[in-house]
Amino acid sequence: MRTDPDLDDLDRRLLGLLQRDARRPLHELGDEVGLSPSAVQRRLKRLRASGVIRAEVAVLDQRALGVGLGSVVLVALVDDDPARHAAFRDRLRAEPAVQQCFGIIGQWDYVVLLLSRDIAENRELSAELFGPGTGVHRYETLPAYETVKSGLALPLQPPRPR
Amino acid sequence: MRTDPDLDDLDRRLLGLLQRDARRPLHELGDEVGLSPSAVQRRLKRLRASGVIRAEVAVLDQRALGVGLGSVVLVALVDDDPARHAAFRDRLRAEPAVQQCFGIIGQWDYVVLLLSRDIAENRELSAELFGPGTGVHRYETLPAYETVKSGLALPLQPPRPR
DNA sequence: GCCCCGCGTGCAAGATTCTTGCGTGCGCAC
């Protein structure tokens, strides 16, 4: 899994293509980077096995699924008790409405991307996840009115000498 | 594109499976939901054409690509000039290191997910994107020390009567 | 300098998967 993933330029170009569309046939990818389908196939196999490609997933449309409101929630827990933090994280991981969550440094402990149908549902979810009895000291909701950029695409800079 | 996306339970189950792994063969998906491969295929075709499935993409490993530091940046521009905001958004969209960005309501204007190799690169990127001459009034960087949950999976609740 | 070996490649055959025309059955409106 964690073998030796030093990627050459061809790997990076293939990854760039796959980050936009993972359904392109091998011969198309090969044409773009100048490789035969089987060479592409072997590189992808290696990239998948080594864990560089973690998954290939479908990206769905929020509106079609009734997600009308996204919001960024900043959360601070009542103390630094590791068990409390672990429980909090587990709860967020289990909640489908929590799309993403990061532990951060500063006056807040976590930043949470919360998806909900509307403001009412957002309130319910917030109360359930961050309200009394959840170990949350305080939280601040930043409603998103516009998605400027979304996606999980990673920057594919070559390892620039510095 | 925007036709008639009322999804039944089978659609939702298929979408749930595809959000985890979009490479499963049709017969496997069919076995899970109790449908023939061709029935699954036709549903996917419809979901893709109607835009419910926006894309199928590869999810890459941050460490393997040298992304050592993620951070959440809260940004406020100097004023509400639409042209200034448009220019700011365009700049973020064009920057690969910006993984996500949302326009938000409150004392901040935007929340940005910024990916960088290390703290030094983070500083460079911050200066370039948010520093003097960029129209940014002030910004606050919240470094992420842990990814609790990441992904773009959407909640697939059935349309519950309320 | 020459040989050997490892590694990635292209080619091609076989296996798997996808795609689609066709006929059937079910539910609903008339």
Add this chain to the structure above:
DNA sequence: GTGCGCACGCAAGAATCTTGCACGCGGGGC
């Protein structure tokens, strides 16, 4: 009751994926 629309399963053909094989290139070791 009948007709129609819609989704389904089946099966054949097309497209794609997978892998064994031989070749060429480059880096040591002798």
